Amino acid sequence: MSEKKIMLGNEAFARGAWEAGVKVSAAYPGTPSTEISENLAKYDEVYAEWSPNEKVATEVAAGASISGVRSLACMKHVGLNVAADPLYTAAYTGVGGGMVLIVADDPGMYSSQNEQDTRMIARAANVPVLEPSDSQEAKDFVKLAYEISEKYDTPVIVRSTTRLSHSQGIVELEDRIVPEDKEYKRNPAKYVMMPGNAKGRHVVVEERMKRLAEDASSMEINRAEYADLSVGFITSGIPYQYVKEAMPQASVLKLGMVHPLPRKLIEEFASKVKKLYVFEELEPVFEEQIRSWGIEVIGKELFTLQGEYSANMIRTRVLGETIEAAAPAQVPARPPILCPGCPHRSVFSVLNRLKIHGAGDIGCYTLGAVAPLNVIDTTICMGASISSLHGMEKAKGRDYIKNWVAIIGDSTFLHTGVNSLMNMVYNQSSGTVIILDNSTTAMTGHQDHAATGKTLKGETVKAISIYNLCKAMGIEHVYEVNAFDIDELAEVVKRETARDEVSVIITKSPCVLLKGVTFKTKCRELSDKCKKCGACLKPGCPALTRNEDGTIKINATMCNGCGLCMKLCKFGAIEEVEAE
Amino acid sequence: MTKNIMIVGVGGQGTLLTSRILGGIATEGGYDVKLSEVHGMAQRGGSVVTFVRYGDQVAEPIVEEGQADVLIAFERLEALRYIQFLKPDGVIVVNDERIDPITVVTGAAKYPEGILDTLRASHTVYSVEAGKKAAELGNSRTFNVIVLGVAAKHMDFPKELWLDVIEKTVPPKTVELNKKAFLLGYEH
Numbered sequence: 001m002s003e004k005k006i007m008l009g010n011e012a013f014a015r016g017a018w019e020a021g022v023k024v025s026a027a028y029p030g031t032p033s034t035e036i037s038e039n040l041a042k043y044d045e046v047y048a049e050w051s052p053n054e055k056v057a058t059e060v061a062a063g064a065s066i067s068g069v070r071s072l073a074c075m076k077h078v079g080l081n082v083a084a085d086p087l088y089t090a091a092y093t094g095v096g097g098g099m100v101l102i103v104a105d106d107p108g109m110y111s112s113q114n115e116q117d118t119r120m121i122a123r124a125a126n127v128p129v130l131e132p133s134d135s136q137e138a139k140d141f142v143k144l145a146y147e148i149s150e151k152y153d154t155p156v157i158v159r160s161t162t163r164l165s166h167s168q169g170i171v172e173l174e175d176r177i178v179p180e181d182k183e184y185k186r187n188p189a190k191y192v193m194m195p196g197n198a199k200g201r202h203v204v205v206e207e208r209m210k211r212l213a214e215d216a217s218s219m220e221i222n223r224a225e226y227a228d229l230s231v232g233f234i235t236s237g238i239p240y241q242y243v244k245e246a247m248p249q250a251s252v253l254k255l256g257m258v259h260p261l262p263r264k265l266i267e268e269f270a271s272k273v274k275k276l277y278v279f280e281e282l283e284p285v286f287e288e289q290i291r292s293w294g295i296e297v298i299g300k301e302l303f304t305l306q307g308e309y310s311a312n313m314i315r316t317r318v319l320g321e322t323i324e325a326a327a328p329a330q331v332p333a334r335p336p337i338l339c340p341g342c343p344h345r346s347v348f349s350v351l352n353r354l355k356i357h358g359a360g361d362i363g364c365y366t367l368g369a370v371a372p373l374n375v376i377d378t379t380i381c382m383g384a385s386i387s388s389l390h391g392m393e394k395a396k397g398r399d400y401i402k403n404w405v406a407i408i409g410d411s412t413f414l415h416t417g418v419n420s421l422m423n424m425v426y427n428q429s430s431g432t433v434i435i436l437d438n439s440t441t442a443m444t445g446h447q448d449h450a451a452t453g454k455t456l457k458g459e460t461v462k463a464i465s466i467y468n469l470c471k472a473m474g475i476e477h478v479y480e481v482n483a484f485d486i487d488e489l490a491e492v493v494k495r496e497t498a499r500d501e502v503s504v505i506i507t508k509s510p511c512v513l514l515k516g517v518t519f520k521t522k523c524r525e526l527s528d529k530c531k532k533c534g535a536c537l538k539p540g541c542p543a544l545t546r547n548e549d550g551t552i553k554i555n556a557t558m559c560n561g562c563g564l565c566m567k568l569c570k571f572g573a574i575e576e577v578e579a580e
Numbered sequence: 581m582t583k584n585i586m587i588v589g590v591g592g593q594g595t596l597l598t599s600r601i602l603g604g605i606a607t608e609g610g611y612d613v614k615l616s617e618v619h620g621m622a623q624r625g626g627s628v629v630t631f632v633r634y635g636d637q638v639a640e641p642i643v644e645e646g647q648a649d650v651l652i653a654f655e656r657l658e659a660l661r662y663i664q665f666l667k668p669d670g671v672i673v674v675n676d677e678r679i680d681p682i683t684v685v686t687g688a689a690k691y692p693e694g695i696l697d698t699l700r701a702s703h704t705v706y707s708v709e710a711g712k713k714a715a716e717l718g719n720s721r722t723f724n725v726i727v728l729g730v731a732a733k734h735m736d737f738p739k740e741l742w743l744d745v746i747e748k749t750v751p752p753k754t755v756e757l758n759k760k761a762f763l764l765g766y767e768h
Contacts (some may be wrong), residue, residue: 006603006604006607006613006615008617031619032619034619035619110618111619134614134641163616163641163642166616166617166618166619167614167615167616167617167641167642168603168613168614168615168616168617168641169613169614169615169638169641170607170612170613238640238641241639241640241641242639242640244639244640245639245640248639310640310642310644311640311644312644312645312646323644323645323646324646324668325645325646325664325665325666326663326664326666326702327664328663328664329660329661329663329664329692329698331657331660331661331692332657332681332683332684332688332689332690332691332692333627333681333683333689334590334625334626334627334657334658334661334681334682334683335626335681335682335683336591336624336625336626337624337625337626337682338624338625339592339624339625364624367624370682371682371686371688372682372686443624445619537685537686540682540685540686542625542679542680542682542685544685545680545684545685557711557720
């Protein structure tokens with residue numbers, strides 16, 4: 001009997017890549033895709049790296065593929081936007097060794113800024129997409145993706161969703177089989193995409209998609225499960241599980257390849273079932289194509305374009321059942337917040353006091369948008385803080401942004417913020433950029449990057465200096481300030497926002513959750529000195545609450561001893577004590 | 581018959597460790613298992629929920645409204661937040677502790693009074709002051725395993741199997757401590 005193991009979807013993706021003989025993998029962290037790379041890095045036989053962004057990662061994978069080995073790039077859905085440039089043209093060049101992108105969508109937006117559907121980009125890029133529906137398939141489909149990639153000479157996307165990537169299920173393990181490297185032969189007509197060559201390749205792309213669409217109807221991963229013929233569902237991925245849960249008796253056409261669609265198989269299925277539902281999360285990708293073939297289906301008019309689906313959605317909307325459950329209680333919301341001891345809170349408390357607006361970015365610090373911090377005014381995408389502040393200045397003039405700063409993290413700065421800063425210098429901005437350097441990619445769970453001095457494989461390497469990088473652009477005013485030195489920080493922010501030149505303030509203090517970061521002290525209240533003014537509560541540290549009588553209480557278990565509340569107390573009612 | 585368990589709490593309380601022990605014991609018990617977790621931004625002090633389902637064959641990885649057999653809550657308010665997920669005869673195991681959400685800290689909302697009574701009005705509730713017990717044990721972070729111990733008493737796996745799975749799941753250095761914590765809850 002082969003070995004079985006309970007595995008997170010992302011762990012199974014990594015296992016699949018390893019079993020498929022992948023030699024090179026590149027990625028930028030992004031929930032819900034991050035753990036694929038973290039797990040893959042554990043296999044000695046695989047080179048795995050954190051690249052500065054998804055475009056770079058995809059190009060690394062493309063290069064490895066052209067050289068003849070199987071390669072992988074992993075990202076979240078919005079990362080695919082960054083990687084769109086190489087993807088669209090890699091579809092033209094095709095591959096040497098198999099090339100796969102694992103892209104994780106986030107229906108319900110558990111940790112994302114939008115709810116885009118990767119299938120839409122894949123259709124535009126003319127790249128086939130496979131979509132597994134549990135951990136076992138996550139592993140199997142990655143292996144199959146490499147076979148398809150090499151058979152049809154195309155990059156292949158394996159689409160995941162949060163629910164698949166972050167669910168665990170039982171997986172049967174197999175051995176790693178490394179195919180022989182493909183021989184590299186110079187072939188500019190295939191690999192040099194200038195107009196003359198690309199014209200020829202576009203024909204190849206269209207022919208390839210046609211062939212894939214024809215072959216799709218006989219692929220085993222596109223599977224008709226005929227049962228009760230009065231109701232049929234066309235579905236894929238996690239929604240397939242909801243159908244099986246709610247209506248195990250129904251007929252189901254489970255699509256393992258979700259682009260291109262197996263038209264013949266779908267037409268056959270549609271002709272056999274009486275009532276046909278299309279059950280797909282996010283965009284009506286199946287629905288619109290199937291309707292265009294003159295087939296009647298029920299889809300988004302009954303279900304929804306937003307969020308995750310569920311079995312209860314089928315029970316209530318298809319079967320008309322009522323769910324027997326207690327009424328939801330009216331309870332206060334508990335949104336995510338910055339951790340106790342988070343250096344971002346210290347910076348935001350200063351900016352809030354100075355009534356500064358923040359053009360924000362993607363990271364934990366996006367939480368600086370909510371009460372009581374209320375500093376971040378805008379968040380669009382990675383890197384947009386710096387460029388959008390520049391746009392505001394060009395629209396409204398220098399004085400308009402005197403009470404604005406761009407706020408970006410260290411990892412996000414290296415991802416795409418660096419381009420935006422070059423633009424500021426080149427196009428003579430006067431904006432102030434605050435780089436919150438907490439020495440890690442924090443929000444996704446502490447991944448290293450080019451400025452941490454450690455790789456995904458754990459090697460110690462030369463760390464890029466963000467300070468020197470800014471200086472090298474010719475920015476004269478670059479300052480490093482300890483994030484918890486609130487007096488100095490306030491001084492520097494006041495001075496630099498008034499300045500008619502670009503300036504960069506790097507606030508330095510490691511993420512409090514980072515391994516090895518410990519505070520030697522904790523904060524403790526001295527209730528007899530407390531004047532109940534609430535100054536310490538302003539930054540919204542979750543370790544601080546009020547007692548019945550209005551005095552302050554500090555939760556010793558939660559406190560990480562950053563000392564911010566102590567600095568804000570004018571009455572000496574908070575003291576530092578030694579941590580356990 | 582599929583058994584549906586939910587673990588709810590505040591990000592950072594260790595719901596993932598607990599769900600992995602549950603996943604481990606169901607696998608050891610010979611069942612098909614699916615777990616669903618929350619990673620990323622929601623973990624930062626927000627309300628988090630983890631699902632564990634086991635049985636002969638499990639399709640979906642989540643537990644939906646009206647389906648949970650056991651609701652394990654690491655904080656009182658979080659138990660109340662997810663009460664609609666329970667079956668009418670579902671059981672609640674709750675850590676009798678209060679952590680104010682930011683909405684309460686800022687004064688935008690009030691922390692509900694008498695949560696345990698509200699829960700008891702419709703369901704069987706087993707409560708434990710796990711934080712206090714963990715502190716007595718000498719490590720306040722083991723409270724989640726104490727709560728799991730209380731829940732384990734109402735599930736059908738032998739005590740020895742639980743201890744065996746804990747040994748395989750937790751970091752080697754913390755095995756004895758976690759076993760002690762589990763038994764403290766189990767014999768609660």
